[in-house]
Amino acid sequence: METTCIMCPMGCALTIEEKNGVVSVTGNTCPRGEKYGVGEYTDPKRMVTTLLKVRGGGVLSVKTSEPIRKALVSLALQEAASVCIGRSVKAGDIVLQNVANSGADFIATADLTYTEKV
């Protein structure tokens, strides 16, 4: 696998290979790059930030409570797209639990004062 290290502005081009169960990184110039490369190869994770629809109009910004497996990101986005918020929430509130079965929740990153539109 090839990727770019994001640990610093150097942006080293990393090549990551697995032989006999041992993951090795080349192209890095420091130990942080090696750790990053191994993580990206074995278990890459991403924070997901997106929007949930609010019933009657508007959007609520949310984030995952912790980084989730990269392979689950698109499923998490699909779940977010299927939800419609119809209540007031405070920043930090859990709005969707166990997103994409990742163990992480979507939490609101802003306050939402919900008023039912007639």
Place this chain on the structure above:
Amino acid sequence: MRKFDVVIIGGGPAGMAAAIGAREQGASVAILERDVRLGGILNQCIHNGFGLHYFGEELTGPEYAERFRKKVLSDEGITVYLEAMVLSLTEDRVLTAVSPTQGLIEISAGSIVLAMGCRERSAGAIGLVGTRPAGIYTAGMAQRLSNVNGFLVGKEVVILGSGDIGLIMARRMTSEGAKVKLVMELMPFSSGLKRNIVQCLNDYDIPLRYSTTVTRVTGKERLTGVYVAPVDEKLQPILEKEEYIPCDTLLLSVGLIPENDLIAGSNIEMSRVTSGAVVDEYRQTTVPGIFSAGNVLHVHDLVDNVSEEAFIAGRSAAQFVAGNLPEKACVSVTVGRGVRYALPQRIHLGEGNVRLYFRVDQVYRSMTVTVRSGNDLLKKKKTMVLAPGEMQYVEIDKCLVSGDLCVALEE
């Protein structure tokens, strides 16, 4: 006419930090903000990555803004005017503003902090050739429509410019179901952060072409496509290699301009490089009592640096009112090889450390940053890599300074 010690124009990250800085000196403070709430651009930046330096944790834009907003709104010494657009300010520091709720507002200020932020370069600013259909947006406008108003601006997207907002919007629009066909960058390198290239483009297999630009756009009511072509060393498009890409949306992420219209024609000396004011280490402009901080002073890549800079400006603005700021700065900070600009552009002789922030003009590897005063080498700092998109600083001890300074790169 109401009077305040420190009046801050703009209630984004810079304005809020300046208010807190001024309050810590005991000044009475007013913030004039033209939007309906404090927070500025942070309110629409729903992605995370803010605050790693300032708070030691990764926050989203709304969360970063909220930390400052809470502090500002709970302080009775800070008066916040919302939906208040400042129309003019005079050199004796009288401001005129209008708001739908209060009508004409006149305020007399002991000192002023300019914190108006920046705006995006538009299709007109880059002389985009072709028709003028719907579907051409600056990246930040599309971001606001998406993240604040809840509208997806298009379904088949091409992005010109690889600035951070463009990269972030590539991911955002993909997340919302749009197809981002191409991101192109006129220069042979990106001005965006590495992290954004990896996590916003590579993660979603969105192609990024360097040294490429839009040559013209087509479409009558709505954009139907763009012609793109690679450019030569002089950044001129090679038309023989022009290629057509059908799309309904073109996002522009082609640079930011400090929004200094309010002080155009004033006696405040401006920098032609930053398009912001020339300031000293207190972030005071060349007109006494007028300070500047944040993206209106020079465009930043990290909000953490904005907060830090604006805190200095706010604190200094309060010290000016109390009569505690030294007279005119006397040492100039100039730049040499490889450095586009350094800020502050002037400093005072005296004690204490001062950070000189600077940007390089291209990507450099294994260079040494030097600060010289005449023949004296005051500071040198080895670096692995320097990129135009990442602001740097060197800290110097003012005791060592005897004359004008020069920040430069050496082998």
